[in-house]
Amino acid sequence: MPELPEVEVVRRGLVSWVRGRTITSVDILDPRSIRRHALGAEDFAGNLEGARVLDVVRRGKFLWLPLEESVTAPSGTDRPAVALMAHLGMSGQLLMQDSGVPDEKHLKIRLRLSPVDGMPEQLRFVDQRIFGGLFVTSLVPTADGGPGGLGEVPAPYIAEEAAHIARDPLDPHFSFDSFYRRLRNRKTGLKRALLDQGLVSGIGNIYADEALWRARLHYARPTDTLRRGDALRVLDAAREVMLDALAAGGTSFDSLYVNVNGASGYFDRSLNAYGRENQECKRCAAAGIVSLMKREQFMNRSSYTCPVCQPRPRNGRW
DNA sequence: AACGCGACCTGCGAGC
DNA sequence: TGCTCGCAGGTCGCGT
Numbered sequence: 001m002p003e004l005p006e007v008e009v010v011r012r013g014l015v016s017w018v019r020g021r022t023i024t025s026v027d028i029l030d031p032r033s034i035r036r037h038a039l040g041a042e043d044f045a046g047n048l049e050g051a052r053v054l055d056v057v058r059r060g061k062f063l064w065l066p067l068e069e070s071v072t073a074p075s076g077t078d079r080p081a082v083a084l085m086a087h088l089g090m091s092g093q094l095l096m097q098d099s100g101v102p103d104e105k106h107l108k109i110r111l112r113l114s115p116v117d118g119m120p121e122q123l124r125f126v127d128q129r130i131f132g133g134l135f136v137t138s139l140v141p142t143a144d145g146g147p148g149g150l151g152e153v154p155a156p157y158i159a160e161e162a163a164h165i166a167r168d169p170l171d172p173h174f175s176f177d178s179f180y181r182r183l184r185n186r187k188t189g190l191k192r193a194l195l196d197q198g199l200v201s202g203i204g205n206i207y208a209d210e211a212l213w214r215a216r217l218h219y220a221r222p223t224d225t226l227r228r229g230d231a232l233r234v235l236d237a238a239r240e241v242m243l244d245a246l247a248a249g250g251t252s253f254d255s256l257y258v259n260v261n262g263a264s265g266y267f268d269r270s271l272n273a274y275g276r277e278n279q280e281c282k283r284c285a286a287a288g289i290v291s292l293m294k295r296e297q298f299m300n301r302s303s304y305t306c307p308v309c310q311p312r313p314r315n316g317r318w
Numbered sequence: 319a320a321c322g323c324g325a326c327c328t329g330c331g332a333g334c
Numbered sequence: 335t336g337c338t339c340g341c342a343g344g345t346c347g348c349g350t
Contacts, residue, residue, distance in 0.1 A: 003343060032327085061344075090344055091328080106328085129327045130343060188320065196344085204343055254330095257343070274343095300323080302341085 002088045004168055004202030005245035006257055006265070007061050010094050013260035015056040015152055017096045018065065018123060022114040023048045033108035033127055036085075036161075037135035047082060047136040048111065057151035059171075060201025062087055062162040063094075066139060066155070081139040081160050086125070089132025096120040096260045109134055128256065137161045146173040168202030169239040172301060180231050183223050190226065190234065191219030192299060203238055206274045209304050211238035213273035213283075218310045219303050244270060247293070274306040281306035 002010070026045040028034060037044045051067040058064075064083040086094060095104070098120045103110075107175055109125040125134055139157040142148050148158030150171060167174040179200055186193055194208045203211065212219055214237035215290035217230060245251055249265030253275075258264050268275075272282055277295040284291040284306060 006343075035326090087345080088343090090328090127327090128329070129342090129344095131326065186320085192321090195344095206343060251343075253343085258342070299321095301343095 002061065002092070002209050002250070003204035003242075004170065004251040004255055005207075005242050005267070006060060006252075007058055007063060007202075008170075008246055009250045009259050009265065010017075010088070011056050011058045011063055011150070014063075014094060014096070014123075017119055018113065019054045019055060019152070020052065021116060021119075022050065022052045024114055025049060025112045027107075027110040027112075029103075029110065030108040030130070032130050033125060033133045034135055036133050041169050044134075044136055046054065048084060051082075051084075053084075053113075055151045055153045057083075057149040057155075057159075059149035059158060059162045060165040060168055060197050061204070062149075062159065062165060064137070064149075064159040064162065066151075067156070073282060081157065082136050083139055084158050085135050085137045085161055087132050089129065090130030091128040093124075093126040093256075093258055094260055095124045095126060095258075095262060097122045097124050104172050105254070113261070115196060115222075135161070144173070158273075165197050166199055166201045169200060169235055170242060174200075176232065176235060179235065181230060183226065186223045188223055189219060190217060190221040190223055191303065193223050193295050194234070195299070200235070200238075202242065205301055206271070207238060207241055207245070209273040210241045210271060211235075213304075213306065213310060214241060216309050218305060219298055221313050260283065273306070276304055281309060284308050 018235050026048050028041050031041055034044050054066040054068050056065055063086045066083045092213035099122060104126045106126050106128045107124055108127050111123040112121055115121060138160045140160050140163060142156050142158045145156055147154035182199055183193055190197060194203050209235050215234035217234055245267040248267035251267040253268055259287050276293045278292050281291040281293055289308060291306055293304050293306055295302050295304055
């Protein structure tokens with residue numbers, strides 16, 4: 001999936017195309033893509049048709065479009081404000097397309113938008129593996145009173161289904177002190193903690209490995225003994241690598257990870273750890289040492305480390 | 319609280 | 335050629 005940089009690429013791409021436009025119709029081509037919308041297809045479409053899109057907001061890997069319900073909200077009711085929520089899962093795409101463009105093989109949901117000169121009419125949700133999806137959710141006040149997520153219009157509301165997600169390292173309201181305090185209270189390994197979206201969000205399997213490599217830390221380093229300097233180093237590394245990836249348009253190994261215009265990012269060329277099994281560690285090579293990156297199963301997925309500069313912790317203390 | 323696992327899905331390449 | 339296997343960027347919920 002798209003991790004934070006890929007989702008942020010989508011958010012930025014989307015905002016100029018959809019903000020201020022009204023959703024005029026909804027086609028649900030595969031109801032599995034709205035299975036998280038408990039009230040079903042009719043309710044889903046009913047909430048969206050006639051609603052105006054106010055913004056595109058992201059928290060971690062969750063994206064949502066706050067809606068102004070100019071048509072559907074009965075006037076004078078205290079019905080809560082709602083948002084169209086999107087999670088891309090492992091293979092989801094949000095694409096802006098002209099009506100004439102043939103349906104994608106894995107097109108799941110089509111939203112038609114009020115026409116604007118020079119802008120595509122459709123927002124399409126395409127998803128091969130169907131781990132992602134769309135649903136409508138309420139907007140609720142944030143726990144800390146800060147903006148609910150990264151958007152163009154800072155608002156102290158968060159999509160209910162994203163309220164359990166922590167801020168990400170690129171969020172101006174991210175607090176390292178509070179992250180470090182919670183990290184020390186965990187009895188787990190560092191990578192598991194980095195992947196825990198309730199502790200720090202946006203980091204997935206690729207950027208966790210990249211951040212650990214940059215910080216020269218092993219994925220199994222116990223969190224309850226981690227020094228402040230080490231935690232700071234790995235968090236800074238995560239921030240740096242995700243900013244670099246963002247500047248490159250995200251990481252794509254194939255056509256599955258594309259921006260709203262269908263273009264791939266090129267950060268895969270800059271990866272130092274992920275996917276580099278049996279290739280030389282670039283940092284060791286630069287120091288004249290030959291060390292081959294190794295791949296291990298951890299948390300039912302692959303982890304890539306350099307055995308020389310990211311040695312496995314021996315007794316927990318280190 | 320933490321963890322391991324299965325569930326949710328399709329498609330690709332490797333090996334036979 | 336076709337079969338099976340392992341693998342893929344995530345999250346949720348269930349057991350223990």
